[in-house]
Amino acid sequence: ALDNMGVIYRNLGQLDLAAQTFERSLELARTIGHSFHEALSLANLGELATERGQPEAGLPLLQQSLAEFTTLNDQPNIIYSTLLLGEAELRLGRLEAAHDYADRALALCEKAGAAGISQLREKVRVHRLMAAILRLNGNLERSQGYLGECLEMLQDQTCRWSASGRCTNWHARSRHRGRRPTLCWPRARRSNWPRKPGPGANSRA
Numbered sequence: 071a072l073d074n075m076g077v078i079y080r081n082l083g084q085l086d087l088a089a090q091t092f093e094r095s096l097e098l099a100r101t102i103g104h105s106f107h108e109a110l111s112l113a114n115l116g117e118l119a120t121e122r123g124q125p126e127a128g129l130p131l132l133q134q135s136l137a138e139f140t141t142l143n144d145q146p147n148i149i150y151s152t153l154l155l156g157e158a159e160l161r162l163g164r165l166e167a168a169h170d171y172a173d174r175a176l177a178l179c180e181k182a183g184a185a186g187i188s189q190l191r192e193k194v195r196v197h198r199l200m201a202a203i204l205r206l207n208g209n210l211e212r213s214q215g216y217l218g219e220c221l222e223m224l225q226d227q228t229c230r231w232s233a234s235g236r237c238t239n240w241h242a243r244s245r246h247r248g249r250r251p252t253l254c255w256p257r258a259r260r261s262n263w264p265r266k267p268g269p270g271a272n273s274r275a
Contacts, residue, residue, distance in 0.1 A: 109138030
């Protein structure tokens, strides 16, 4: 709960409150011996440090987080911590190290697949990181290729609900067959969300 509250503060731009909340969460996790929440709090503190322009302070926190998640064999959060390490190295201008972390995160994403919103979000974020690294290395063609893949992934999962209650995106429709799925919901435009399911909402697309 404290980590979620910290994320809310961070999203609202209240970074000092976010840092205090993540630190309280970390202290509590260590007190009760909860390894997962300790690793999560470390990742959140490391990411916040990078956001505040202090990636050198965030790196050791993210490395600890990655080590904890690796011990727990928590694959989604191993990807997340690896991605955050790549972003921190990029902020420091260490492109080779950033590229190495991005490569590792991308390989883990491909192995894990992108079966849900969380996995899709991380995969898109890894592709954006790789695109930024390649752009700074002067490889604009490959950078554009990664950005194009980001767009394809988002288009593939975007659910556009028509007034009839059916999804008008044939990519997503082939997965959920006319039902409004959790996977597509966050990407749908609000104007396309019917107030009530239409007459064809439960039929096959």
